[in-house]
Amino acid sequence: SKTASASSVPLSKADLKASIVKHLHCSLGTDENKANNHAWWKATCASVQEHVLEGLRKTQKSHYLNDTRAVHYFSAEFLMGRLMSNNLHNLGLFDATEKALNELGVNLTDIMEEEPDMALGNGGLGRLAACFIDSLATLDLPAVGYGLHYEHGLFRQEIKNGEQIERPDSWRDYGNPWEICRPESIQDIPLFGYVETKYGENGRINKEWHPGLIVKGLPWDIPVVGYGGKTVNVLRLWQSQASDYFNWDVFNAGGYVDAQKENVQAETISKVLYPNDETDAGKDLRLIQQYFFSACSLKDIIRRYKRAHGDDWSRFSDQVVIQLNDTHPAVAIPELMRILIDRAELDWDYAWSICSKTFAYTNHTLLPEALEKWPARMFERILPRHLEIIYEINRRFMDEVEAVWPGDNDIKRKLSIIEEGPDKMVRMGNLSVIGSFAVNGVAEIHSELVKKDLFPEFNHMWPNKLTNVTNGITPRRWLKACNPALSKLIDSKIGADWPLNLDKLQGLTEFADDAKFKKQFMKIKRDNKVQLAKEVLALTGVEIDPDAIFDVQIKRLHEYKRQHLNLLYIMALYRRLLENPNYDMHPRVFLFGAKAAPGYKLAKDIIYAINKVAEKINNDARVNHKLKVVFLPNYRVSLAEKMIPAADISEQISTAGKEASGTGNMKLSLNGALTVGTLDGANIEIAEEVGDENIFIFGLTVDEVEALDKKGYNPFDYYDNNRELKAVLDWLDSDYFTPGKPGALSSLKRSMLEGGDQYKVLADFVSYSEAQSLADKAYKDADKWARMAILNTAQMGKFTSDRSIKDYVKRIWKLDPCKVE
Numbered sequence: 001s002k003t004a005s006a007s008s009v010p011l012s013k014a015d016l017k018a019s020i021v022k023h024l025h026c027s028l029g030t031d032e033n034k035a036n037n038h039a040w041w042k043a044t045c046a047s048v049q050e051h052v053l054e055g056l057r058k059t060q061k062s063h064y065l066n067d068t069r070a071v072h073y074f075s076a077e078f079l080m081g082r083l084m085s086n087n088l089h090n091l092g093l094f095d096a097t098e099k100a101l102n103e104l105g106v107n108l109t110d111i112m113e114e115e116p117d118m119a120l121g122n123g124g125l126g127r128l129a130a131c132f133i134d135s136l137a138t139l140d141l142p143a144v145g146y147g148l149h150y151e152h153g154l155f156r157q158e159i160k161n162g163e164q165i166e167r168p169d170s171w172r173d174y175g176n177p178w179e180i181c182r183p184e185s186i187q188d189i190p191l192f193g194y195v196e197t198k199y200g201e202n203g204r205i206n207k208e209w210h211p212g213l214i215v216k217g218l219p220w221d222i223p224v225v226g227y228g229g230k231t232v233n234v235l236r237l238w239q240s241q242a243s244d245y246f247n248w249d250v251f252n253a254g255g256y257v258d259a260q261k262e263n264v265q266a267e268t269i270s271k272v273l274y275p276n277d278e279t280d281a282g283k284d285l286r287l288i289q290q291y292f293f294s295a296c297s298l299k300d301i302i303r304r305y306k307r308a309h310g311d312d313w314s315r316f317s318d319q320v321v322i323q324l325n326d327t328h329p330a331v332a333i334p335e336l337m338r339i340l341i342d343r344a345e346l347d348w349d350y351a352w353s354i355c356s357k358t359f360a361y362t363n364h365t366l367l368p369e370a371l372e373k374w375p376a377r378m379f380e381r382i383l384p385r386h387l388e389i390i391y392e393i394n395r396r397f398m399d400e401v402e403a404v405w406p407g408d409n410d411i412k413r414k415l416s417i418i419e420e421g422p423d424k425m426v427r428m429g430n431l432s433v434i435g436s437f438a439v440n441g442v443a444e445i446h447s448e449l450v451k452k453d454l455f456p457e458f459n460h461m462w463p464n465k466l467t468n469v470t471n472g473i474t475p476r477r478w479l480k481a482c483n484p485a486l487s488k489l490i491d492s493k494i495g496a497d498w499p500l501n502l503d504k505l506q507g508l509t510e511f512a513d514d515a516k517f518k519k520q521f522m523k524i525k526r527d528n529k530v531q532l533a534k535e536v537l538a539l540t541g542v543e544i545d546p547d548a549i550f551d552v553q554i555k556r557l558h559e560y561k562r563q564h565l566n567l568l569y570i571m572a573l574y575r576r577l578l579e580n581p582n583y584d585m586h587p588r589v590f591l592f593g594a595k596a597a598p599g600y601k602l603a604k605d606i607i608y609a610i611n612k613v614a615e616k617i618n619n620d621a622r623v624n625h626k627l628k629v630v631f632l633p634n635y636r637v638s639l640a641e642k643m644i645p646a647a648d649i650s651e652q653i654s655t656a657g658k659e660a661s662g663t664g665n666m667k668l669s670l671n672g673a674l675t676v677g678t679l680d681g682a683n684i685e686i687a688e689e690v691g692d693e694n695i696f697i698f699g700l701t702v703d704e705v706e707a708l709d710k711k712g713y714n715p716f717d718y719y720d721n722n723r724e725l726k727a728v729l730d731w732l733d734s735d736y737f738t739p740g741k742p743g744a745l746s747s748l749k750r751s752m753l754e755g756g757d758q759y760k761v762l763a764d765f766v767s768y769s770e771a772q773s774l775a776d777k778a779y780k781d782a783d784k785w786a787r788m789a790i791l792n793t794a795q796m797g798k799f800t801s802d803r804s805i806k807d808y809v810k811r812i813w814k815l816d817p818c819k820v821e
């Protein structure tokens with residue numbers, strides 16, 4: 001294999017066998033006869049990890065010797081999923097390991113099922129971070145991912161009587177074979193307390209923060225293997241621990257009991273991932289988490305910088321760029337200022353010039369409820385010195401605003417980091433824009449809306465600061481590893497280097513009219529559907545037909561993503577079939593996967609409604625040969641890897657202007673699913689790539705949504721004037737789907753009528769239904785469908801996360817690759 005020469009550890013099949021058996025004996029303390037799948041999985045991991053660690057050592061040495069500029073990706077979430085398959089593919093060891101295990105009587109696919117997902121993220125933003133670090137390593141770029149070592153990742157979802165139940169996730173119960181504990185790099189992190197002002201001899205006012213609590217940050221390193229196996233970067237995740245000592249000043253001030261309470265809190269900091277997606281929880285612990293990992297990471301970076309450059313700060317921003325994944329780590333900005341001013345004793349202007357050349361910020365959402373704000377009083381209690389620094393950043397910034405718009409207090413009020421009111425709030429978005437040298441949105445339309453609607457005045461002040469970097473996905477995980485049959489077919493047609501150069505997929509275009517290729521392509525899709533059907537049966541007991549259309553909507557449950565628009569359409573189809581048993585449609589299975597934030601009532605109601613409608617339809621012999629509905633519990637990365645290769649239709653149906661980018665849309669299209677979608681987020685760019693004839697676009701545009709709001713949107717206009725829509729909505733009020741419980745689904749109807757239908761579900765219903773009919777018609781022409789599916793795969797080159805990373809490097813990070821060896 002191509003990585004064999006890179007490693008001094010031997011890599012033949014026989015050696016792999018020997019190594020796995022050695023680990024079974026020496027690391028696991030078992031043997032070939034006794035070992036179960038879990039033991040085989042662990043032994044195989046240990047064996048793979050040998051190669052990974054060799055690459056890690058070489059990479060770190062090479063980065064150190066070359067004193068490279070590096071990007072530091074700060075993210076509260078990294079949704080890594082499983083690592084075994086990915087690491088094997090990236091090391092080029094997959095096939096050899098599969099064969100080695102085979103000869104030991106072990107099935108690689110089976111033992112990979114033993115690995116728990118690393119679900120250290122909620123959804124899009126966390127998975128994007130995971131794809132990005134894969135691409136950074138693949139492109140030989142010096143990079144470190146920094147985040148939190150949550151003891152419990154995103155909750156495990158169970159469905160009981162149709163309802164979501166949250167259960168704790170425990171991904172490390174039996175130890176995680178990939179992570180390395182680094183006690184030698186522990187950091188002390190101060191919290192709470194008060195600030196003392198001291199007057200120095202030279203007239204300088206010095207501030208001293210007397211923290212009320214010090215917590216320890218213990219780093220765990222997860223190696224990140226680039227494709228080709230050469231560069232192995234690190235994802236460093238911080239775990240909180242209580243520190244052995246307190247600051248006695250607090251006790252003298254009478255805070256003993258409080259400090260004890262806070263000490264318990266120390267261990268709590270990294271306990272659990274907040275499951276909110278797109279709503280700000282506003283909790284103390286969340287701010288503490290954010291500061292904890294940002295401060296640990298900054299100290300880690302500064303320690304490394306000082307080793308090479310001592311106290312000379314002049315080169316800091318040449319060596320270090322920090323990317324803030326949303327505002328979650330934005331408190332790193334005042335933290336760096338604090339270190340430079342209070343610790344390094346630089347003057348403000350010099351400190352600020354360093355700081356504002358170091359940070360860049362990515363915005364991932366425009367939804368107002370997701371924009372982070374912290375009560376100033378809470379901020380002051382937890383981080384008193386940082387609040388002072390923020391006020392000073394703001395004071396100076398207000399002078400700049402005054403220079404641009406003299407006397408305009410409205411603009412000052414709007415741009416201020418501090419929102420005035422009965423409770424002053426710290427706006428983390430404003431802080432991030434002011435403290436960063438670059439700000440980006442995640443798809444063309446989203447970035448335009450960031451400039452036009454979210455931060456127009458900032459864009460006026462700094463016309464080059466706001467920019468776009470369209471998201472991407474790693475084709476290693478999202479095609480090569482998850483869809484091996486299709487990958488091999490592609491290899492045979494265009495060569496095997498497409499995972500590194502996804503534009504090569506365009507080479508498939510010439511086979512879009514090749515009858516044999518179409519047959520092979522669709523045979524693989526069908527095999528994947530058979531495979532998924534087995535999984536569905538095992539997980540839910542529902543039998544589905546691989547010859548039906550598999551229509552897939554997988555993403556977090558949120559009103560703006562409009563799973564309930566999909567549901568209304570399903571109910572309409574059900575009605576049509578009941579009214580006319582000969583209603584002409586190709587059999588279709590609607591598959592859902594979605595977690596709702598535990599406190600998000602309507603989202604949970606939608607999950608319940610989907611399950612109840614599914615139950616009814618699946619057991620209705622009048623229709624269930626044509627229509628089935630499946631809600632797969634506990635949607636996560638590893639389940640996505642099974643659903644995506646089997647999808648025919650990809651549902652991307654958010655209200656225009658609300659989905660920043662989407663990345664599931666890219667994964668599904670890459671695997672030959674056709675999109676039914678709105679002109680929102682990256683759907684627009686997907687349509688540009690595949691062409692309007694290979695996608696089903698429907699619904700209001702951003703401009704039309706805006707115009708409708710201006711004119712005054714009234715959902716009753718649609719309800720009163722569309723018989724089918726009215727009947728379907730009224731159905732929700734009956735007890736048809738919830739026998740004996742009338743009204744159990746009424747909250748959905750209410751949200752779309754009396755509630756005002758904020759997300760324009762009713763306005764888009766007819767257009768959606770028409771797009772779905774076109775999809776149905778297209779599918780009936782198998783030849784045409786095959787062509788469209790192939791062209792989707794062929795045109796996804798743009799959406800590799802390698803391209804996203806190259807855009808970041810060119811527009812923002814200005815990094816050079818550093819080849820290892």
Ligand code: 26V
Pocket residue numbers: 122123124125126128274275276277278279280281326364365370372442471659660661662663681
């Ligand atoms: C927000 C919050 C608010 C505070 C509590 C915890 C928490 C956790 C996550 C978030 C972020 C939600 C933003 C997000 O995930 N946006 C998604 O980002 C994807 C990657 O850029 C993008 O494709 C999706 O369209 C966008 O919704």
